[in-house]
Amino acid sequence: MTSVKLPDGSLKEFENAVSVKDVAKSIGSRLAKDALWGEIDRQPVELDYEIPAGEPVNLRIITRKDPEALATMRHSCAHVMARAVMRIKKGVQLAFGPTIEGGFYYDVECKDPLTEDDFPAIEQEMAKIIALDEPFERIERPREDAIQVCKDLRQEFKVEHIETGLADDDTLSFYQQGEFIDLCRGPHVPSPGKIGAFKLLSIAGAYWKGDQSRQQLQRLYATAFFTQADLDAHLELLEEAKKRDHRLLGKRLGLFHIDDMVGQGLILWTPKGSFIRQKLQDFISEHLNRQGYDQVFTPHIGKLELYKTSGHFPYYQESQYSPLVDREYLSKLADDGCTCGQLSNMMSDGEIEGYLLKPMNCPHHIRIYAAEQRSYRDLPIRLSEFGTVYRWEQSGEIGGLTRVRGFTQDDAHLFVTQEQLGEELVGCIELVKIIFGAMGMEDYSVRVGLRDPDSSKYVGDPENWSLAEQACREAAATLGKPFSEDPGEAAFYGPKIDFVVKDCIGRKWQLGTVQVDYNLPQRFGLEYIGADNKPHRPIMIHRAPFGSMERFIGVLIEHFAGSFPLWLAPEQGRILTVSEKSEEYGRNVEKQFRAAGLRVKGDYRSEKLGSKIRDGQLEMVPYMMIVGPRDAENGTVSLRDRCDGDLGAIPVAQAIARFQKEVLEKTVRRKSAE
RNA sequence: GCUGCUGUAGCUCAGUGGUAGAGCGCGUCCUUGGUAAGGACGAGGUCAUGGGUUCAAAUCCCAUCAGCAGCUCCA
Known part of the structure; x- marks a missing residue:
């Protein structure tokens, strides 16, 4: 006797030996035809697998409808x-x-x-x-x-x-x-x-x-x-999906340029792209101010000594631009026929002084912290900077805006006490939430990187690590969406929270990150004076909610398929004259929009209206204001929405008010690529 | 960095061992047209760069640079 239990709970019994296929046949000829394989007690088996007699087994018959x-x-x-x-x-x-x-x-x-x-x-x-x-x-x-x-x-x-x-x-x-x-x-x-x-x-x-x-x-x-x-x-x-590719849209819309003469992976931001970037920076700066950040500016280079202290040099030498070496040593190099390897060794040994193009902003920020004596009353100190860093990425890896050699992080370093850590992490997450929310980006994943329990590579007190890991979990939970916990994914210096999105062809990119760091405060001997009048070591948080402006904007171009919301659009509206007869009125309307602080252009060419509309659509201009004799007479513009098409004639003042409201509310427009 | 593919006009691309092509864009003129392409004429190219083979190379070979896909890496 063979008996099988089916997923619906029903029991089927057979006198003779049966295969999976026989069971399927006994249920229906259609199922027998569609059956691909079976699953007995969650183990896959072939259709001709003979089901063992005796105790009932759980059988699932898989068809193409099963996931x-x-x-x-x-x-x-x-x-x-x-x-x-x-x-x-x-x-x-x-x-x-x-x-x-x-x-x-x-x-x-x-x-x-x-x-x-x-x-x-x-x-x-x-x-x-x-x-x-x-x-x-x-x-x-x-x-x-x-x-x-x-x-x-x-x-x-x-x-x-x-x-x-x-x-x-x-x-x-x-x-x-x-x-x-x-x-x-x-x-x-x-x-x-x-x-x-x-x-x-x-x-x-x-x-x-x-x-x-x-x-x-x-x-x-x-x-x-x-x-x-x-x-x-x-x-x-x-x-x-390929039509949304930021490399194509970036070129077509003139947002950025990468030039052979400048170098691989080095982004030249054109006026339009620069505008978007500036608006994003303004937006984030506004929220930084609200959260009590102090903005700083630091140079693009620093002495090798700085990076020896931080540990970035020579450990990460392979992924950095070569150091800028003192003139004296360069001529010595030329005279002595010294090899690059020898030079590198001399630099590691401290025989040669030089400067490094900064691969990270933290050492500079740390030196700002260390420049003054700090009291527990000063903490937390939050130093933020749109800091440009340079990394020598492998040539095969570079492409578009998502992987580059020079990029600007929306970086900040927080110097906090152990007690403040949890609250500050939540603050960082809050910022991420605001930004992704404003962009209408829901499709991102969150990873909490934890220690590998079997490894001893981590710096810092294990007890504090546990507290920090728990604080990261709790902070991540405030996003209100599921997150993964990945043991072994923590940096050696502390746990972290990463935000990952996918591009138009499904590749994953890390955007924002929030990382706890016990290492650098120790390496730089950072201190603050506690309430007990004794020195204590602060904890650092590195955080960059956008990750880098380059990568973020690359992802954003694809997210919006090039059709940016009004507040970010470099050209918010375009005035289209029906014929040259309306040019004077058109220029008048253009002036009124500009006076209201809106970014509009006029298309006064002697082209047909249909042709101008087509150009405007392809250039992703959110609104077109069509003006003809009728509008000139009534003081109106015929508004055309890039997504919804013709909206009919409305007074100029009303159109302006509509723009201003949409800018103020940062309305996210629908995606559509063409 | 590795493997493979690609590099021709501002853009997208066709082409082939024997005088360089199209569409779009651009310029001039005509047209004065109400919601996704009006017409005519014209300008524009060291065929990525450097070598080599050949009577002859944009075309074949090698190297370099750059782009694309993936791998590897990513503080």
């Missing part, structure tokens, strides 16, 4: 892709081929490297394999046999993976499909016929096991869906 079905089908598709590649190319070594968000990839090594030109052939071969519809057969082998199987197949990566990655598994599973056999945990759909529609997307390099020192493989990215319609919709979504 995990798509991922499994995609993984099956990865096998099909690998098989196709092996049919086309000789000597293919397979590495890993997992499902990822939105698709899957397979890492392979080919003697004769693959290019995108091979895609049509691979896709054709995949179509053939799918048409064959041979079942995915699960084969289980004891450990030693499994290694032998991989050796026979000459799949060295698989051998290594079993020997190292799967060292604890006694039995290993393979899936076979015709001539193709691959080490795989499963599950799979019963056969490739279940794959609906697929497409190869791109090819890129990837290191074996993610280790830079290991060989580099080729990673084939692809995606698959149960229906062609779903695939088409997905591809269209990708195309739509």
